[in-house]
Amino acid sequence: MDLRIFTEPQQGASYDTLLSVAKATEDLGFDAFFRSDHYLRMGAADGLPGPTDAWITLAGLARETQRIRLGTLMTAGTFRLPGVLAIQVAQVDQMSGGRIELGLGAGWFEEEHKAYGIPFPAERLARLEEQLEIVTGLWATEPGATFDYAGVHYQVENSPALPKPAQDKIPVLIGGHGAKRTPRLAARYADEFNMPFASIADSERQFGRVRTALEEAGRKPGDLVYSNALVVCVGKDDAEVARRAAAIGRDVAELKANGLAGSPAEVVDRIGAYEAVGSSRLYLQVLDLADLDHLELISSRVQSQLG
Template identity: 60%
Template sequence: MDLRIFTEPQQGATYDDLLAVARATEQLGYDAFFRSDHFLRMGDGDGLPGPTEAWTTLAGLARETSRIRLGTLVSSATFRHPGVLAVQVAQVDQMSGGRVELGLGAGWFAQEHAAYGIPFPEKRFGILEEQLDVVTGLWGTPVGERFSYEGAHYTLTSSPALPKPVQTSPLDPTRAGVPVIVGGNGPRRTPALAARHAAEFNVVFPELHEVGEKLDRVRAACRAIDRDPASMIFSAVFLLCGGKDDAEVERRAAAVGWDPAEARARGIAGTPTAMVDRLGVLAELGISRVYLQVLDLQDLDHLALVASDVVPQLG
């Protein structure tokens, strides 16, 4: 089981806060540091000191870490032009020595779009589909050749398709590319999109009884295009709320505004034994990678607890 740290800096964090978490992530042996891509706090509070831009942050972290993977869960297609996004991600991949992954979604938080003057179309899935076509097409175009694309939302004409990522595409090792992460709850179009473009399919805060069906839909979509379903990584995001004892669990839940019982029911939460048990259930369901949502970025002891008391029991 791969464990990755996932942060929500729009809730209130500086770059230095994120750097501290990323360094702890690396030092404690976690696989990756990921962050959300949002511009507005969710829920109550002022969001001070304000949002940090996702790919600017990851560019900085690319130069200040050396081992961990870095990426977004997820960048919103509404925030990005695919041509510019392809350049941004390829450059950060170069800056990191080939450690970047791109989670890309259709966008959903209308209020943040209004707050920063970003258009929020009613229908966005087609935009996401075309963005993935364009981004992966630009990366995968051989050096010296040109890339053109004509869709309902984007048209590119004779692009030199540069720069290239350091990495090669997990779906076609003969072409440049970074691992793409796709997730969502749609029963048909999302699995088909993941099968075509993604190295990883992610489910966000799922109910356990829903996981098997969601993964089966993606497996079926892979088979429909003659892709081996075993080539897809299946992952999930869950709140992290652990402690050495119940009192510590309750303290950490209170610090981020969660009811301890709800945290235990819905997250990777409780004592180390309880967290290991939950991760074991997820493994049985087919999940091989878990993103631990860390909301209190000052509590680095939380990450250390999982590294010392949970990871050694995972085998």
Template identity: 65%
Template sequence: MTDLRIFTEPQQGASYDQLLAVARATEDLGFDAFFRSDHYLAMGGDGLPGPTDAWTTLAGLARETSRIKLGTLVSSVTYRHPGILAIQVAQVDQMSGGRAELGLGAGWFQREHEAYGIPFPEKRFGLLEEQLAVITGLWSTPEGETFDFDGEHYRLVDSPALPKPVQSPVPVLVGGNGPRRTPALAARFASEYNAAFPEIEDIPKRFAAVRSACEEIGRRPDDLRYSAALVLCVGKDEAEFRRRAEAIGREPDELREHGVAGTVDEAVATLNGMVAAGADRVYLQVLDLADLDHMELVAREVAPQLDR
């Protein structure tokens, strides 16, 4: 079964109420999950009405939805201490009845750190490795026992490792473009590996690297889910596709090359190609959050034709 998930970029300009409308449409239309980026600064444009915090948003949505999974693609290790993030995600998991998922990455957008006074160390991969160890360690510590960690970047002493999430474990997503270190981290800590905006022809190679990393440490490669995130821009005909491309400021030819884009038949062909390449789920990056008809078209015309 291949899941279709809605993925949003609220730093480009979205209020909580707009995100709630998209999340409710995600649920009503039968998509599997609502995910959002974790950024604080627009990448072009004025970003009005301003950023929303990812885990504050997901906490609200946890109480206003009932079925869909809720998560980040991805939270940056530079934003939150891992002990605090473990508490936040566990609480959202409780608030949602066990629907939270954590995507975690090393971070890359230096300008947003400068804009909001967030430290941005030059080397962050070690932070990511230790945060994954701390967060998964806290969650997996049995009740009544304590958790200790003494790393280069973080030190925890006699932590009660509370609260516990509903899920055991909470799904953890690791993604990235690195050919060696990222697959190794995914194999050690993740329940899902995500290829974010890859060249479509590179997807099998990305997945194969993670499978190989799993085998190297004695983990079954099929224990992980494999996914990719691509921009979404689909029309019922060529004219509608081009109108939607213009609305998000992208060129039609470029979208067809790099995204799930074009007419319904083209979108179906692209997604079925990803299924054939081993994708268990696809994150559809929705950039025009006011265009709920776009999501409805995909749910009604595209999703039923997928190879599952």
């Protein structure tokens, strides 16, 4: 089971804070550092000092880390034109020496679009499908050839399809709860399918839909990595769990029901239940980015017990 650290900087984090968490992620042996792609805080958080851009952040971290994978969960398709996104991600992959992964979604948080003057079209899923076709098509185009695409929402003409990533293929993550279109998109474009903030039963059901879609698309069910994103709150004892839950404004019972919370032994057992339904990678949503002792505890007492 791979454990990855997943941050939500829109809730309040500077680049320096994110750098500290990324370096701890690397030093403590976690597999990757991922971040959300949002421009507006959610809930009661003040969001100070303000939003940071996902791909500018990852470009900086690409030069200041050596081992960990880096990526987004998920980049909002509404934020960037597909050709520009392909250039940005390829460049950051070069800057990292080939450690980048792209999670790409349709975009859903209308308020942040209003707050920063970003269009929020109704046909976002249709646009996402065209974006996936363009981004992956640009990267896959052989050097010296050109790429063209004539879609409803985007048109690409005579593109040199440059620059190329450092990796032969940047892993693409697609995720979500949708019963039909989401599995179909994953089957066509994804290297990993992520189920965000879902129960074990819902994860098993959605993973099954994705496997069926893969078979219908002529791919093998084992071609994809299946993963979950879950909030994490671990403590050496009940008092420490309660303290960490209070720090992020959550209830312990709710966290245990909907995330990975409790003692290290409780969390290891919970991870095993997700593994049993097919998940082989977990994105641990860490909400208190100042609490690096939390990461150390997860590394020493949870990650150390996983195969």
